[in-house]
Amino acid sequence: REWLEWEDRRRAAAQQCQSQRCPPSSRAQLTRPRRSCRDPAVHSALFSGDLQQIQALFQDEDTANMIVETHTAPLTIAAARGYTDCARYLIQQGAELDARVGGRAALHEACARAQSDCVRLLLTFGAKRHTPLHNACANGCGGLAELLLHHGACAAVPNGAGHTPMDCALQAVQDAPNWEPEILFAALLDYGAQPVRPEMLRHCANFPRALEVLLNAYPCVPSCDTWVETVLPELWQEHEAFYSSALSMVNQPRRLQHLARLAIRAQLGSRCRQAAARLPLPPLLRDYLLLRVEGCIQ
Incomplete structure (x- = not known):
């Protein structure tokens, strides 16, 4: 697998160099009938x-x-079906990476179906990344989202409906069980996403670790009115220390350490x-800078 990934990077670099040396003419750039x-x-x-x-x-x-x-x-x-070897062969034969035949491009479909190996392959060869990030976030695929962000996807760009990747991730919290939304939220914030609008916090009120990450993106904890009533009683009892700390810090000054973290x-x-x-930095301080979950708001 490592050899294949190295070979993919080599081929992608060779294609890029070739396109720079021999740019297509204006005639060649016209869309040809398929x-x-x-x-x-x-x-x-x-x-x-x-x-x-x-191959046959x-x-x-053509x-x-x-x-x-x-x-x-x-x-x-x-x-979309995760056939990495087949996708690689088609790319080598000249398949257009970002063609939207039938609606969505190959990278969009691979993200929507959580085909991480195909996503990695398409990114290596230079597929465009913005809208696929929304797909990955909307499907709760934190690993794919981090891969897209690492390859340059913009964490703040809205899609055609005006939703940012963070908006999509928030709306997916309830629909994608058994995942860790706090990891995706932290990644989006680390790559430039803005703090969410306070009214959107209700989407993750029953995910205390995710809620902590989002609250720590503010210099001051905003009003809890939009989400506190939606917390399940049994969950409140289990995580009472966190929820109580969040309520007690509403509109209160945060520690200088936290404000320094936000400034950096x-x-x-x-x-x-x-x-x-x-x-x-020591590992603990680095984790703190990257919004490590601590279990309470200080």
């Missing part, structure tokens, strides 16, 4: 991930970019996570 194919054998090979059949059927750039029976691009099908984070901006790793 071939359509309704052959069931093509459809079957793509949906089953039959690499040998795909897609042997040049075939790699044709529209298949489901009105979708071959690369989008392979990426503001200075680092969207580079906070990478910069923190390079700062000569």
Whole structure:
């Protein structure tokens, strides 16, 4: 696997160098008509991930970019189903990374279906990253979101509906059980997301660790009126220390240590996570800078 990832990076770099040396002419940049194919054998090979059949059927750039029976691009099908070897072959044959045949590009589909290996492959070859981040957040895929952020996705850009990745993550908290939303929230904040609007805190009121991360992004704890009534009684009893500390700190001055943390984070901006790793700090202090969960608001 390490060799394959190295080879993918080498090929991606070679393609980039080639495109810089020989930029396409204005004529070549025009959108060419795509071939359509309704052959069931093509459809079957793509949906089953039959690499040998795909190698036999897609042997040049035209075939790699044709529209298949489901009105979708071959690369989008392979990426959505997690067929990494098939996706790699199609890319090497010239499949367009960001083609939106049928609605969404290959990276969007791979993120929506949590196909992390295909996401990594597409990112290596330079697929565009912004809207896929919204998909990853909306599906509660923290690992994919961090991968996209690490490759340059913007944590603050809104999608077509005006929602930021943080908005999508907040709305996914209730819909994606058995995950750790605090990890995704911290990553988004580390990569430049703004603190959430106080009225949005109700979405994670029953996730105390996630709520703590979001409250620590403010210089002062905002009013709890929007979320306190939604906390389940049994959860309040289990995490009473945290919830009581949050209530007691509403509109109260925070510690100088916390304000210093926010000042440093503001200075680092969207580079906070990478910069923190390079700062000569003890591990505990570095974790504190990156909004480590402590179990109470101080």
